[in-house]
Amino acid sequence: MPSPAEFAKSTSRANGSELVRFEKVTKRYGDVTVLDELDFSVSTGKHVTLIGPSGSGKTTILRLLMTLVRPDEGTIRVDGDYLTHEERGGRLIKAGEKHVREVRKKIGMVFQQFNLFPNMRVLRNVMEAPVHVLGLPKDEAEQRARELIELVGLTEHLDKYPTQLSGGQQQRVAIARALAMRPQVLLLDEVTSALDPELVQGVLDVLRDIAHSTDITMLVVTHEMSFARDISDAVLMFDKGKIVESGPPDKIFSEPEHQRTRDFLSTVL
Amino acid sequence: MNWDWSVVDEFMPRFWDGVGVTLRALLFGSLIAFALGLVWAMAQRSGHRWVRWPVNAVTEFIRDTPLLVQLFFLYYVLPEWGPSMSALTTGIVGLGLHYSTYTAEVYRAGIGGVPAGQWEAATALSLPRSRTWIAVILPQAIRRVVPALGNYVISMLKDSPMIAVIGALDMFGQAEGYSNETFTAEAYTVVGIAFLVIAYPASLLIRYLERRLALTR
Amino acid sequence: MMTEGMFTNYFLPGIWITIQVTLYSAALGLVVAFAIGRLRASRLWIVRFLAGCYFEIFRGLSALILMFWLVFALPVMFRWQLVPLWAAVLALGLTYGAYGSEVVRGALAAVPAAQREAGIALGFTRFQRLRRIELPQAWPEMLPPFNNLLIELLKGSALVSTVTVADMTFAGNLVRLGSNESAPIYTLLLVLYFVMAFLLTRGMRLLERRAKANVGQGRLRASLAPREEAGEGHGALTAGGAR
Numbered sequence: 001m002p003s004p005a006e007f008a009k010s011t012s013r014a015n016g017s018e019l020v021r022f023e024k025v026t027k028r029y030g031d032v033t034v035l036d037e038l039d040f041s042v043s044t045g046k047h048v049t050l051i052g053p054s055g056s057g058k059t060t061i062l063r064l065l066m067t068l069v070r071p072d073e074g075t076i077r078v079d080g081d082y083l084t085h086e087e088r089g090g091r092l093i094k095a096g097e098k099h100v101r102e103v104r105k106k107i108g109m110v111f112q113q114f115n116l117f118p119n120m121r122v123l124r125n126v127m128e129a130p131v132h133v134l135g136l137p138k139d140e141a142e143q144r145a146r147e148l149i150e151l152v153g154l155t156e157h158l159d160k161y162p163t164q165l166s167g168g169q170q171q172r173v174a175i176a177r178a179l180a181m182r183p184q185v186l187l188l189d190e191v192t193s194a195l196d197p198e199l200v201q202g203v204l205d206v207l208r209d210i211a212h213s214t215d216i217t218m219l220v221v222t223h224e225m226s227f228a229r230d231i232s233d234a235v236l237m238f239d240k241g242k243i244v245e246s247g248p249p250d251k252i253f254s255e256p257e258h259q260r261t262r263d264f265l266s267t268v269l
Numbered sequence: 270m271n272w273d274w275s276v277v278d279e280f281m282p283r284f285w286d287g288v289g290v291t292l293r294a295l296l297f298g299s300l301i302a303f304a305l306g307l308v309w310a311m312a313q314r315s316g317h318r319w320v321r322w323p324v325n326a327v328t329e330f331i332r333d334t335p336l337l338v339q340l341f342f343l344y345y346v347l348p349e350w351g352p353s354m355s356a357l358t359t360g361i362v363g364l365g366l367h368y369s370t371y372t373a374e375v376y377r378a379g380i381g382g383v384p385a386g387q388w389e390a391a392t393a394l395s396l397p398r399s400r401t402w403i404a405v406i407l408p409q410a411i412r413r414v415v416p417a418l419g420n421y422v423i424s425m426l427k428d429s430p431m432i433a434v435i436g437a438l439d440m441f442g443q444a445e446g447y448s449n450e451t452f453t454a455e456a457y458t459v460v461g462i463a464f465l466v467i468a469y470p471a472s473l474l475i476r477y478l479e480r481r482l483a484l485t486r
Numbered sequence: 487m488m489t490e491g492m493f494t495n496y497f498l499p500g501i502w503i504t505i506q507v508t509l510y511s512a513a514l515g516l517v518v519a520f521a522i523g524r525l526r527a528s529r530l531w532i533v534r535f536l537a538g539c540y541f542e543i544f545r546g547l548s549a550l551i552l553m554f555w556l557v558f559a560l561p562v563m564f565r566w567q568l569v570p571l572w573a574a575v576l577a578l579g580l581t582y583g584a585y586g587s588e589v590v591r592g593a594l595a596a597v598p599a600a601q602r603e604a605g606i607a608l609g610f611t612r613f614q615r616l617r618r619i620e621l622p623q624a625w626p627e628m629l630p631p632f633n634n635l636l637i638e639l640l641k642g643s644a645l646v647s648t649v650t651v652a653d654m655t656f657a658g659n660l661v662r663l664g665s666n667e668s669a670p671i672y673t674l675l676l677v678l679y680f681v682m683a684f685l686l687t688r689g690m691r692l693l694e695r696r697a698k699a700n701v702g703q704g705r706l707r708a709s710l711a712p713r714e715e716a717g718e719g720h721g722a723l724t725a726g727g728a729r
């Protein structure tokens with residue numbers, strides 16, 4: 001079995017360069033402004049956790065990166081390329097579907113509700129996109145899928161349908177499915193919130209191992225504070241669409257500067 | 270394109286006669302379908318197997334066989350055994366009978382949608398069975414079946430030209446007669462458009478009813 | 487009574503024509519249903535509008551009148567003559583395709599939005615999402631309403647007899663004219679249609695069961711899935727080593 005590090009090596013670049021950059025990004029739903037001229041960036045290989053009360057805009061950031069929603073103002077760059085815009089003749093215009101898809105290939109996402117394809121068995125769930133999006137030969141994609149399924153400890157469930165698995169197992173398949181695309185950035189959207197309490201730990205252990213043993217960049221929204229503390233290089237505290245405070249996990253969790261952060265942490269810790 | 274407005278003008282008087290016949294067939298056909306369908310639906314809930322079973326079989330048979338052939342049967346076979354009916358009457362009976370098997374399904378779903386607690390409450394109050402049906406179950410069931418019944422009236426409208434095949438002079442019968450006599454074809458187009466003009470607003474009305482009922486439930 | 491000659495000369499070929507008309511119109515209707523059903527959810531309003539117009543027009547038209555129009559009015563108006571059999575298939579296919587488009591549209595709309603999002607997250611194109619994710623999940627949901635439409639189509643196929651296509655209803659009418667005996671003929675006809683409808687329904691049920699098995703439904707329910715222990719299955723990972 002290859003070590004998880006080998007999986008990520010081929011895709012990640014040298015540490016330190018900016019992989020994700022938000023510039024003055026505003027997102028509104030009707031009258032509600034969920035993100036307000038947000039600026040922030042994530043360097044290659046870093047694990048950044050977004051915390052904050054619900055409705056503070058954390059999940060919207062992930063959905064923006066996955067282009068499930070479009071920003072009202074501002075730009076997002078991934079690995080130097082504009083995500084929802086294209087440069088034409090020195091001006092920024094709204095990007096076409098093809099450009100968006102090209103940039104988006106660098107991003108993988110694991111959803112709160114797993115969103116596995118119920119009509120496909122586990123192996124096929126993991127193989128489908130590498131074969132039909134990346135154009136990998138079937139046997140290569142299958143080998144990659146088998147390795148990843150082994151990585152998340154589900155080899156004996158290869159031929160099952162998602163409905164035959166527990167929530168925790170489904171989520172681990174979803175993690176393997178996202179990794180199979182060899183993304184540079186992995187987005188984790190409250191990946192344990194839909195799980196029964198006793199299943200949370202298994203999923204977190206898989207993620208912790210990936211975080212520690214690969215140099216894949218992670219953007220994490222979670223309520224599992226000890227997990228966040230364990231894997232993060234930086235923590236961003238959000239409130240009302242703005243970053244209230246940011247810093248290394250030890251500082252944010254142990255000696256937060258802002259009252260807002262203290263209040264929030266006291267409710268979740 | 271070959272199109273002669275004078276032919277249309279000449280056809281119009283007969284067209285209006287046909288509209289009257291179509292609407293009459295639709296009205297009486299619907300009444301039969303509504304009433305007979307309710308009878309089927311209640312019989313299908315009967316406690317007696319020898320009521321339930323034959324009713325199920327008969328309605329299933331009528332629903333799964335073509336209305337056109339049923340019309341032939343009513344028009345050519347029935348007179349051998351009993352009194353003969355005019356083409357229009359046969360058509361009305363045929364439409365009503367055929368669609369009663371569909372409305373029966375609608376009623377059945379509507380009755381099934383009334384919570385079991387309603388039956389239990391009626392039993393607890395020792396209401397007689399007829400009273401349970403009339404005062405408790407049907408008033409609750411009818412409300413939810415109105416849009417579905419309406420949709421079948423529209424379907425019946427679209428099937429109504431079939432009664433022309435046994436000789437009733439509805440819109441389509443008039444168009445066919447006129448076209449055959451004059452070797453023209455404009456009348457078919459006129460009648461086709463007339464169907465759209467009636468069916469489209471009717472379906473809008475049904476959709477409006479569906480939304481209203483969905484809101485007030 | 488119907489003679490044997492009448493049966494073999496008219497009825498048997500008529501049965502075959504009825505089957506052909508039903509299958510051809512079902513095939514055409516299926517194509518129309520998928521095309522229109524998908525286009526009614528298009529991103530472009532003009533496409534949505536045109537597909538919606540098709541749906542409203544053909545749903546509002548009577549198949550019988552459309553058939554007559556294609557056979558008798560079309561040649562006069564545009565000097566374009568269709569073989570009655572194909573005109574009949576066209577009328578049935580276009581009409582029932584409109585009904586079918588509603589089935590397709592509804593089933594596609596019922597696929598959870600999360601599935602679309604997962605497809606986007608994995609980089610699938612619109613068409614790939616439709617073909618690999620949305621349609622396979624929507625297909626089993628379409629089959630029961632498609633079965634109802636197929637029975638309606640079989641019944642509708644009797645209409646072709648009115649435009650001189652020699653299906654089994656046409657044969658029945660011929661035999662009645664020839665023998666002046668109507669009861670046995672029309673009874674036989676009704677029974678034949680009923681048997682065909684029964685067989686079609688059986689076939690569709692089979693298809694439905696297979697489709698459901700193929701998408702992981704109708705096997706183990708989620709509640710029966712094995713529970714896992716906390717922490718189970720991550721042992722393989724620790725070999726990867728801590729950083």
